[in-house]
Amino acid sequence: xxxLFGSFFTLLLAAAIGLGATWFTITRGVAFGAISIGAxxxxxxxxxxxxxxxxxxxxxxxxxxxxxxxxGVAFYARTDDAGSGFDGRCAFTVGGMTxxxxxxxxxxxxxxxxxxxxxxxxxxxxxxxxxxxxxGRFAINIAPRARPGNWLPTGGIEKFVLVLRLYDTPIGVASxxxxxxxxxxxTRKGCS
Amino acid sequence: xxxxxxxxxxxILLGGIVHLSTVLAMPEAARQxxxxxxxxxxxxxxxxxxGTPTAQASVLPFMDPAFATAVCRYDLSEGMIKLNAPxxxxxxxxxxxxxxxxxxxxxxxxxxxxxAIELDLMTAAQHAEVPEExxxxxxxxxxxxxxxxxxxxxxxxxxxEPGLMPMARQALAAAQCRLGPVQ
Numbered sequence: 568x569x570x571l572f573g574s575f576f577t578l579l580l581a582a583a584i585g586l587g588a589t590w591f592t593i594t595r596g597v598a599f600g601a602i603s604i605g606a607x608x609x610x611x612x613x614x615x616x617x618x619x620x621x622x623x624x625x626x627x628x629x630x631x632x633x634x635x636x637x638x639g640v641a642f643y644a645r646t647d648d649a650g651s652g653f654d655g656r657c658a659f660t661v662g663g664m665t666x667x668x669x670x671x672x673x674x675x676x677x678x679x680x681x682x683x684x685x686x687x688x689x690x691x692x693x694x695x696x697x698x699x700x701x702x703g704r705f706a707i708n709i710a711p712r713a714r715p716g717n718w719l720p721t722g723g724i725e726k727f728v729l730v731l732r733l734y735d736t737p738i739g740v741a742s743x744x745x746x747x748x749x750x751x752x753x754t755r756k757g758c759s
Numbered sequence: 760x761x762x763x764x765x766x767x768x769x770x771i772l773l774g775g776i777v778h779l780s781t782v783l784a785m786p787e788a789a790r791q792x793x794x795x796x797x798x799x800x801x802x803x804x805x806x807x808x809x810g811t812p813t814a815q816a817s818v819l820p821f822m823d824p825a826f827a828t829a830v831c832r833y834d835l836s837e838g839m840i841k842l843n844a845p846x847x848x849x850x851x852x853x854x855x856x857x858x859x860x861x862x863x864x865x866x867x868x869x870x871x872x873x874x875a876i877e878l879d880l881m882t883a884a885q886h887a888e889v890p891e892e893x894x895x896x897x898x899x900x901x902x903x904x905x906x907x908x909x910x911x912x913x914x915x916x917x918x919x920e921p922g923l924m925p926m927a928r929q930a931l932a933a934a935q936c937r938l939g940p941v942q
Contacts, residue, residue, distance in 0.1 A: 573766045580770035585777025593785065614862045616906075624785035626860050627792045631821045632913060635854035635865025641821075669869070670850050670917055672825045680820025682812055690814070693825045695849075695919030722814075732823055734850055734917070735867050 589624075598622035602738075604750040606650075607642035607731060611738075614638070631680060639668070639734040645726075647753040653728065655683075655711060655721035657758035661729065662706030664749040668736035670694050673707060673751075675719055676728050683727065685720035692717055710756075729753075786859040793819055793860045794832070794911060801832040804840065806914070806934045811924065823915075827927035831912040831936035835905060839881035839939040840912075846874060847916040847930035849923070855880070855903060856911040864903050878903055879939065880912070912936060 591597075599619045600612040613622040614636040626633055634641050646652050647659055665671050674691030677683055682690040692707060698717055699705045708714035711723045721727060731751070786792070796818060801807040808829045812822040822828065827847075833840050844853055846868045853876050854865040866876060878901045881889075886904050914934055916927035 573762070577766045577770040577773065580767065581773030581777055584771060584774025585781060588774070588778040589781040589785075592782070614865070616861060616863050618861055620782050623859065623861065624782045627786040627789035629820055630789075630791045630793050630796050631819055632793045632854070632856055632860055632911070633862055635852075635856075635862035637865035637870070638852040638854050638867055638915075670919070672823055672917075674823060674825070676821060681817055682814045682824060684814035688813075690824045693917070693919050696921075730821065730823075734852070735869060 592621055593625045593628055596622075596625050598625070604642070606644045606646050606648050606753050607750045608644070609640050609642040609738075611636055611640050614640070629680065634732060639732055639736060640738050642731040642733070642750065644729045644731070644753060647755045649755065651755060653726060654758065655724040655727050658708065658710035658714070658756040659753060660706050660708055660756055661751045661753050663704055663751045665694070665731070665751055666733060666736060666738050666749065668694075668733035668738070670734045672732045672734075673719070674730050674732070675709065675721065676730060677724055678726055678728060683720075683722035683724055685722045687718075687720060689718070689720055692719065708756075793856070794858055794909070797830055797832055797911065801830055803832050803834045803909075804837075804936060804938050806831045806931070806936045808928065808931060825919075826915045826917055827924060827931050829914045829931040829934060831914070831934075833880065833905075833910055833912060833936065835880070835882050835885065835908050837938055839879055839885050840936055841939045842876070842878045842880060842912060842934075842936050844876040844914050844934040845930055846871070846876065847927050849919045849927070850917040851876065851930065852915050853878070854913045854915070855905065856913065857905070857907040858909045859907075860911075861906075863906055877901065880905055882908060 598610045598621050602609045613633045671694045672691055697705045707717040707719050709719045711721050806829050809818050812824050852867040854862050856862050880903045883904050914931055916930050918924040918927040
């Protein structure tokens with residue numbers, strides 16, 4: 568009787584531990600080989616056959632197609648440089664320099680990877696359309712209400728994620744270092 | 760007490776096995792992966808343009824809205840695939856994915872170095888059957904081996920400004936993906 572009860576308890580606990588760990592790692596997007604620069608993180612290996620089982624599982628679940636190595640690399644940010652999470656009711660600026668790339672795009676998504684509805688139908692910027700200052704630096708104002716210059720509306724959603732995609736870039740392919748280039752700084756400018 | 764600790768230890772070990780096996784089984788078990796989402800929208804071995812993602816509708820999550828996207832859902836069981844993708848003015852790339860969304864090859868317009876990206880896609884078995892002389896005479900023919908019989912070819916053309924989106928879409932509209940002769 569004791570043996571039966573013990574093994575039943577063990578199987579139940581094992582299922583809870585195993586499935587719980589799987590759910591946790593897949594929803595959190597745990598993957599190996601991350602390159603982190605400031606608040607930005609990229610997983611260049613997820614775009615190649617070297618992709619690890621965790622990244623494979625999370626991509627199969629979300630339905631996305633990772634950007635292929637040889638095409639480019641995608642950097643994700645969920646917080647500003649100080650580590651506080653993005654809140655769509657607050658204003659942030661993303662600016663400075665980007666690593667070498669033929670083109671880059673910056674896009675704002677909700678946590679599920681959907682674009683966010685807003686009045687001006689603006690979901691991101693490309694490197695070609697951005698307004699820069701005389702030094703070639705740029706600043707993108709991410710805010711719920713209209714701003715001068717490069718305004719990227721948040722739509723007032725609670726949490727969002729920024730994706731900086733570099734196309735035709737040596738980052739992630741040629742260099743393995745984490746200091747592979749200057750990434751744009753993300754600063755919080757107060758909340759409304 | 761010791762007996763219970765042993766039970767818990769066994770549960771942790773077993774839990775680890777459950778965890779690893781579910782993670783490994785996930786790509787096969789997933790029903791909402793990219794291929795499954797695209798299958799009802801795309802006839803096989805044909806280039807189909809996907810709508811630019813909007814806040815209301817996006818076929819796949821995390822699509823780049825600055826790009827025009829087209830997909831060729833391929834099935835190599837009938838023969839090999841010949842892909843021809845003319846380049847747009849800005850930036851064009853072609854990425855090959857297996858049935859389980861693993862990107863196994865990607866090429867951009869600069870690497871292609873011509874006016875169009877031209878490739879032959881085949882399985883390793885089909886590649887082995889290609890006559891060797893033919894392989895040599897057409898050395899400039901780029902051959903890609905697909906690890907799986909089915910998969911996705913995703914063509915992307917950048918619209919550097921929103922006004923250039925029609926141009927990017929037009930470039931992709933001329934792309935072709937067709938079944939080649941069975942070797």
